[in-house]
Amino acid sequence: MSVSTAAADQSVCTPLPVLGRDVTVPLVTGGEVAYAALDYAASAPALQRVWDDVAAYAPYYGSVHRGAGYLSQLSTDLFENARRTVAEFLGCRPDDQVVFTRSTTDSLNLLAHAVPAGCQVFVFETEHHASLLPWQDARVTYLDAPRTPRQAVETLERALADRDPYGPALVCVTGASNVTGELWPVRELAAAAHAHGARIVLDAAQLAPHHPVSVADLDVDWVAFSGHKLYAPFGSGVLAGRADWLRAAEPYLAGGGASRKVTRREDGGVAVEWHDTAARHEAGSPNVIGAYAIAAACKALTEAGWDTLVAREQHLVRTVRAGLAEVPEVRILSLFGDDAPRVGVLSFVVEGWNSSHFAAALSAEYGIGVRDGLFCAHPLVRTLLGSDPQTQGECGAPEAAPGEKSLNAIRVSFGAGTPDEHVERFVDAVRELVADGAKWRYRTEDGRCVPAV
Numbered sequence: 001m002s003v004s005t006a007a008a009d010q011s012v013c014t015p016l017p018v019l020g021r022d023v024t025v026p027l028v029t030g031g032e033v034a035y036a037a038l039d040y041a042a043s044a045p046a047l048q049r050v051w052d053d054v055a056a057y058a059p060y061y062g063s064v065h066r067g068a069g070y071l072s073q074l075s076t077d078l079f080e081n082a083r084r085t086v087a088e089f090l091g092c093r094p095d096d097q098v099v100f101t102r103s104t105t106d107s108l109n110l111l112a113h114a115v116p117a118g119c120q121v122f123v124f125e126t127e128h129h130a131s132l133l134p135w136q137d138a139r140v141t142y143l144d145a146p147r148t149p150r151q152a153v154e155t156l157e158r159a160l161a162d163r164d165p166y167g168p169a170l171v172c173v174t175g176a177s178n179v180t181g182e183l184w185p186v187r188e189l190a191a192a193a194h195a196h197g198a199r200i201v202l203d204a205a206q207l208a209p210h211h212p213v214s215v216a217d218l219d220v221d222w223v224a225f226s227g228h229k230l231y232a233p234f235g236s237g238v239l240a241g242r243a244d245w246l247r248a249a250e251p252y253l254a255g256g257g258a259s260r261k262v263t264r265r266e267d268g269g270v271a272v273e274w275h276d277t278a279a280r281h282e283a284g285s286p287n288v289i290g291a292y293a294i295a296a297a298c299k300a301l302t303e304a305g306w307d308t309l310v311a312r313e314q315h316l317v318r319t320v321r322a323g324l325a326e327v328p329e330v331r332i333l334s335l336f337g338d339d340a341p342r343v344g345v346l347s348f349v350v351e352g353w354n355s356s357h358f359a360a361a362l363s364a365e366y367g368i369g370v371r372d373g374l375f376c377a378h379p380l381v382r383t384l385l386g387s388d389p390q391t392q393g394e395c396g397a398p399e400a401a402p403g404e405k406s407l408n409a410i411r412v413s414f415g416a417g418t419p420d421e422h423v424e425r426f427v428d429a430v431r432e433l434v435a436d437g438a439k440w441r442y443r444t445e446d447g448r449c450v451p452a453v
Contacts, residue, residue: 014312015312015416015417015418015419016047016048016049016231016300016304016309016416016417017047017048017049017417018044018045018046018047018048018231018416018417019045019046019047019048019051020035020037020045021034021045021417021419022034023035024367025367027364027365027366027367028364028365028440028451029365029439029440032367033366033367034367035367035369036366036367036368036369036421036422036425036426037369037418037422038368038369038370038412038413038414038418038422038423038426039369039370039371039411039413040209040229040344040345040413040414040415040418041178041181041206041229041345041371041375041411041413042229042371042413043228043229043233044209044228044229044230044231044233044415044417045231045233045417046231046232046233046293047231047232047296047297047300047416047417049296049297049299049300050231050232050293050296050297050300053292053293053296054234054289054292054293054296057078057289057292058289060074060075061075061288061289062074062075063075063285064076064079064285064286064288065079065257065279075288078288078292079286079288079291079292081295082100082291082292082294082295083098083100083278083291085295085298085299086098086238086240086294086295086298087240088298089213089298089299089301089302090213090214090215090223090238090240091212091213091214091215091216091217092215092216092240092241093215093216095242095243096215096240096241096242096243097240097241097242097243097246097277097278098238098239098240098278099238099239099240099246099278099281099282100236100237100238100278100282100286100287100290100291100294101224101236101237101238101239101281102235102236102237102287103130103226103227103228103235103236103237104128104130104131104203104204104205104224104225104226104229104237105130105134105226105237106237107224107225107237107238107239108130108131108134108172108201108203108224108239109134109252110239110252110281111134111170111201111222111224111239111245111246112134112135112136112137112138113249113250113252114245114246114248114249114252114281115135115137115138115168115170115245116168116245116248118139118167118168119138119139119167119168119169119170120138120139120140120141120163120164120167120168120169120170120198121135121138121139121140121141121169121170121171121172122140122141122143122156122159122160122163122169122170122171122172122198123135123140123141123142123143123171123172123173124142124143124144124145124146124152124155124173124174125142125143125144125145125379125380125383126145126146126174126177126179126335126377126379126380126383127172127173127174127203127377127380128174128178128203128205128375128376128377129376129377129378130203130205130376131172131173131174131201131203131224132377132379135172138170141159141163143155143156143159145335145379145380145383146335147335147336148336148337149184149185149188149336149340150185152184152185152189153185153188153189153192156171156189156192156193157192157195157196160192160193160195160196160198161196163196163198165196165197168198168199169193169196169197169198169199170198170199170200170201171189171193171198171199171200171201172200172201172203173186173189173200173201173202173203174202174203174205174206174207175202175203175204175206175207175208175211175213176206176207176210176211176342176343176345177206177335177342177345177377177380178205178206178345178375178376178377179333179345179347179375179377179380179381179384179409179411180333180334180335180336180340180342180345180346180347180384181206181317181342181343181344181345181346181347181413182334182335182336182340182341182342183207183211183340183341183342183343186202186218186220187217187218187219190218190219190220191219194219199221199222199242200220200221200222201220201221201222201223201224201241202218202220202222202223202224203224203225204223204224204225205224205225205226205229206229206343206345207225207343208223208225208229208230209229209230209231209301209343209415209416210309210310210313210343210344210415211306211310211343212306213225215240215241220241221241221242222239222240222241222242223238223239223240223241224237224238224239224240225237225238226238227290227293227294227297230294230297230298230301231297231300231301231415231416231417232290232293232294232296232297233293234287234289234290234293234294235287235290236287236289236290236291236293236294238294243276246278246280246281247276247280249281250274251274251280251281251283252281252283253281253283253284254272254283255283255284256283256284257279257282257283257284257285257286258274258275258279258280258281258282258283259272259273259274259275259283260273260274260275261273301416304416309416312416313343313344313414313415313416315420316344316414316418316420316423317342317343317344317346319420319423319424319427320346320412320414320423320426320427321346323423323424323426323427323428323430323431324346324348324427324430326431327350327430327431327434328351329350329351329352329353329434330348330349330350330351330430330434331348331349331351332346332347332348333346333347333348333349333381333384333385333409334384335380335384344413344414344415344418345411345412345413346411346412346413347375347381347384347409347410347411347412348409348410348412349385349409349410350410350430350433350434353433353434354408354449355372355373355408355409355410356372356373356408356444356448356449357438357442357449358372358410358433359371359372359410359449360372360442360448360449360450360451361433361438361440361442362426362429362430362433364440364442364450364451365429365433365438365439365440366425366426366429368422368425368426368429370410370411370412370413370426371410371411371413372408372409372410372411373408373409374407374408374409375409375411381407381408381409382407384409385407385408385409386407412426440452
């Protein structure tokens with residue numbers, strides 16, 4: 001390897017500083033070890049840059065939009081500048097609105113609240129529950145899991161061709177699966193939706209932390225994501241996109257901030273004139289810290305450079321995939337096949353192991369945090385595992401519903417703050433557990449597998 005190539009590889013493998021990188025945890029077998037946080041798909045650790053920016057602002061925190069004092073005016077400027085930063089990060093169009101919410105789930109429920117009466121909604125069964133479940137008041141068509149990106153587009157095209165052509169329609173699709181990490185053909189799905197007179201919303205919860213997302217380039221109508229997955233864990237999210245449905249809908253929450261003018265009517269009631277800006281759906285005192293943290297994360301990721309971030313993450317993906325491929329008992333879950341591009345999210349099962357038991361042993365004996373279960377994507381995981389009987393080990397998964405098998409998997413996920421050592425330790429631990437078994441005894445407690453004491 002040349003000196004220049006080695007230097008390039010070294011730069012690719014440099015993680016961004018995150019909180020918790022020096023935390024140590026106890027092992028049931030004795031001693032302590034540096035914690036390997038490999039559950040980024042659930043919540044990513046805060047970037048040090050985000051934490052520092054929030055700490056610098058915290059003494060100046062004040063109420064927004066209504067205060068005459070200096071701190072209130074400063075906080076208002078920071079809040080609205082955060083909105084502009086997010087719009088730039090997402091490549092929004094000039095007329096798009098950026099609404100701050102609590103999370104991706106909250107964002108998609110807000111959009112579900114705003115869809116016009118009679119709207120037809122099309123959702124693949126592969127979605128996270130945040131994008132699978134909010135459409136209860138609409139006419140929903142659930143689409144079967146596709147096995148190739150092309151099949152996803154063809155499935156949607158057939159469904160849209162059969163719809164009522166005169167009413168509104170909306171397609172909801174993920175950008176990257178929270179189970180398999182696979183990238184979905186968002187641009188092609190958006191083209192199919194628009195060709196049939198439908199709109200499309202992108203669930204970017206797992207895409208935005210790993211890849212650049214542009215509303216304009218992808219030609220989606222809305223995009224939703226969460227701060228806590230974008231290295232900004234302060235309980236804030238975003239819904240960004242077209243303003244017309246949002247302006248036409250009654251406010252998601254009624255209260256101060258959403259109202260422009262409130263007067264008493266002659267009949268004794270109250271007349272309300274609502275804002276037609278993003279404030280219409282941001283009633284109450286907004287989460288200024290959360291919005292500012294999201295903006296700080298957007299800036300940090302942009303300044304780090306997406307080419308470098310993506311290249312580094314793909315290096316980690318290759319490390320994990322190559323390591324797991326050396327263990328015959330491990331099967332990585334996939335819809336689109338082994339060669340499908342993916343972000344740093346992989347789920348797998350281990351022959352002869354209950355997944356809850358395996359994940360518990362990784363934590364208790366190796367200090368490695370992963371996730372097990374159905375990952376709030378029950379139909380997808382059951383589709384991927386439905387034909388594979390799982391032996392219920394001595395430490396079982398939570399009880400299944402009557403008539404259903406108890407199925408679950410293990411998910412490892414990582415991102416911009418993950419050191420190489422963490423994924424290498426994970427691969428070594430998987431090999432050792434499969435070869436030698438757990439060193440400790442485990443039991444089920446409240447539906448979770450825990451070390452026996």
